[in-house]
Amino acid sequence: MMHTNNSQLVLVEKRDSTTIITINRPHKRNCVNGPTAKALYQAFLDFDADTSAAVAILTGAGGNFCAGADLAAIKNQDEANPMSSEWPETLPGPIGPMGPTRMVLSKPVIAAISGFAVAGGLELALWCDIRIVDSSATLGVFCRLRGVPLIDGGTVRLPQVVGRGVAMDLMLTGRAVKAQEALKIQLATCYPASYEAVSDTPALEQALALAATLAEHPQVCMRNDRLSSHFANPIREAMLKEYELGQDTLTSGEFLERIGRFFEQTEAKNKKKGAAKL
Known part of the structure; x- marks a missing residue:
């Protein structure tokens, strides 16, 4: 059973005890704007409250997981991503x-990563408990x-997932991490579990098999062990500091100059494409 959320920006499908939540903006490589962020949040609220759902899978439509925040939303207040330091x-x-x-959910979430999972898309993948990749996957801090x-x-x-040294490499360089390297540095895995050989099986298919296995476990035990791990690494204060520093970046002249150049380049490319069609 599948239903749509917020004008089809997010698709939600139930397969037995697995809920598949799909970012549905393939024309934008599933970049997330404000309405999409709100739809994703609601989809996971609904999943957590659904007593028949044991595991969720987060993925993207059209061959990509998520290429980050939609920078075009910066120009439109109605499209802007939710930005707040309020965190009850x-x-x-x-x-x-x-x-x-x-969010800290009561049940596990698997990221099924095909194509790009970069910038804010990588942040979404890192939020998930397990990241599954296939041979098409590319991860990275491209927003750098x-x-x-x-x-x-x-x-x-x-840094919690791959260690501080590797994290600094990825964060400071902004370089691309292909699927094989993602396995090697344990940023992601395949299923059946492997940190060595990349699978050609689509990530969603692998994730569905993993979700079925997780759903067979004694649920109270698995969920409590998972929550204990989350609470052993509290990140609220660290993320609030990250947000504070990020806001300083967003209001800086450097950001405004760089993003202005990006919009100019995008508009020039669109004009060139339009002229070529005439």
Whole structure:
């Protein structure tokens, strides 16, 4: 059973005890704007409250996971991503710039990554408990190249997953991480579990098999062990500091100059494409 959320920006499908939540903006490589962030947040609220759902899978439509925040939304207040330093401690938590990234759910979430999972898309993947990749996957802090800050957990969660040394390499360079390297540095895995050989099986298909396995486990035990791990690494204060520093970046002349140049280049490309069609 599938239903849509917020004008089809997010698709939600139930397959037995697995809920598949799909970012549905393939024309934008599934970049997340404000309405999409809100739809994702609501989809995960609904999943957490659904007693028949054991595991969620987050993925993207059209061959990409998510290429980050939609920079075009900066120009339109109605499209802008949610930005707030308000963070009440009540669970499951408030909405973040990319949607669910400040939530602590009671059940596991798997990221099924095909294509790009970069910038804010990498932050979404890092929020998930397990990241599954296929041979098409590319991960990275691509926002480094445009002066756009990691502002939704990336600077906090990435070092927790891969260690500070590797995280600094990825965060400072903004380089691309292909699937094989993602396995090697344990940023992601395949299923059946492997940190060595990349699978050609689509990430969503792998994630569905993993979700079925997780759903067979004694649920109270698995969920409590998972929550204990989350609470052993509190990130709220660290993410609030990240947000504060990110806001400083967003109001800086450097950011405004770089993003202005990006919009000029995008508009020039669109004009050239339009002229070529005539």
